[in-house]
Amino acid sequence: MNAPLFKFGLFGDNVGLIFAFVIGIAFGFALERAGFGNVRKLTAQFYFTDLAVFKVMFTAIVTAMTGLFYLAWIGFVDLSQVYLTDTYIVPQAVGGLLLGVGFVVGGYCPGTSCVAVSTGKIDAVVFLVGIVAGIFAFGEMFPLLESFYNATPMGRITLPELLHVPYGVVVFLVILMAVGGFAGATWVEKTMAAKKGGQTA
Amino acid sequence: MHADAQSLAADAGQGHESHAAARTPQPYVHPYLAGFGLGLVLLASFVIMGRGLGASGAFSSVIAGGIDAVAPAHAQGNAFYGEYLGDGSRSPLMDWLVFEVLGVFVGGFLSGLLAGRFKKEIGRGPAITSGKRLVLAFIGGGILGFGSKLARGCMSGQALTGGALLNVGSWAAMMCIFAGAYAVAYFVRRQWQ
CATH class of the missing domain: 1.20.58 (Methane Monooxygenase Hydroxylase; Chain G, domain 1)
Structure with missing residues (x-):
């Protein structure tokens, strides 16, 4: 080992x-x-x-x-x-739905948008700015979201x-x-x- | 080469918008070969570091670090930012995912350059204006950024990495990613098709 x-x-x-x-x-x-x-x-x-x-x-x-x-x-x-990562089944499912919606509306996911930025795609730059705004909004709202964020814990499974x-x-x-x-x-x-x-x- | 929108859509796998002036882009690697390469990178990450790939976490670290620099009391009083700031003994930027994502930019650039695919443009379908495309890119990015925190990771950290580790929450997130995208695809089809 x-x-x-x-x-x-x-x-x-x-x-x-x-x-x-x-x-x-x-x-x-x-x-x-x-x-x-x-x-x-x-x-x-x-x-x-x-x-x-x-x-x-x-x-x-x-x-x-x-x-x-x-x-x-x-x-x-x-x-x-x-x-x-530990599993929190309900918030992760809701987060997944939002990830999917964001993917098809914005066109990328975080990793692929980095690759698109580095090959000259302007829309990917804007998408990245959007990601930063979304995470910032989540961070600022965290006191309100915290109980849902930690709901339905299943641990490392x-x-x-x-x-x-x-x-x-x-x-x-x-x-x-x-x-x-x-x-x-x-x-x-x-x-x-x-x-x-x-x-x- | 691609005279009209129809053939462009049909030829999505063949690279896009060949220009007479620019070098003809190389075709993309076959999906199974690219996936195998990506899988080996992920496996190397597991074996070397004991953790997989990610992307959204790097942005969280940068944001937490930025807010900590501007308004330290505000950042340290917030449990979400606190998770990325740690005990303050080390900069949140000295982080595994931050360095990995810097590498992603470099790797993408090198690959694009070598394949003749570096091109300054706005990626969009023929039926939408550049302005509308950029607005939707921002909105989509915002929804995705918010969702990535609820899901505790994005497509790389949950779907890909957690998928390969058979993590229960990751598989739930992955199924929901496909479900969410297919559910609204119809409404934004004019942006792409």
Whole structure:
């Protein structure tokens, strides 16, 4: 058991910040390569014409989830040392709905808007200013929101713990769901493309 | 190359608005390959640091730090800002997510530059004016910023990172992100289609 490296004291906070910067570069690079600096490619997800958002996201989830599962299984990574946010189910569900609305109205999510800003998109700059305004409004209203923010606490809990099934079983089910989703997404894209082609012809 | 709006919409995967003067942008990487790369970055983050990726938290740190600089009593009296300010022994900007997001800007810029995709423009569909697009960008950003705090993270911190960790709250947030977006997509379709 010797990872996460930081948690096992291989380096301190300041070296951690250097890793943060380097990992961030790779993160931004991957997002831009996927086309996620392009607002119309991102929002096409919600009009069924291009489901790359779903495909990229779930390929990434499956890759990291499966990799982490095996690294924990062979005893290299201590899963209990990987940071997990506590669950507050109702405020997180409401927050998720607002995130979705903001995504399709504004066109980006926070990470992709950074990539769009760095490739010259003016609307992404305005979107970022909007994010700052939204977080500021949340902060100023926090005394009013605090009880809802902390409502329905469930602690640090994973799907395997909630469902009382082994971790590997949930990993396998998520992989199955993703593969089924990819096939469905490709079928939807083809159907939409055929429909569009029919209109112009 | 893309003569009309129809073919532009259909070709969203092929990059956009080729200009005679500018270099033709490279096509985007295939979604599965890009997703695999993104997944490896996330896995590296788990193994090296014991935590995943994020974005909205960095903005919260910057805002908390900014308010603390202008009105320290106000910031320190607020439990939300206090979470990002800590005990005051270290600047809120010396934070993992702040440095990670700085990297995201650099990585996005490098990728865009190498692929010939850096272009100063307003991203929008053909049926909306630039002014309206910018107003909606601000409103959308505001709703999303507010929501990201209730959800305790955004698409990177909850959907992607928490999704890969099988975190219950993250999966709930992720499902609700898709639900919220699909529910209002019809009303803003003229902005994109």
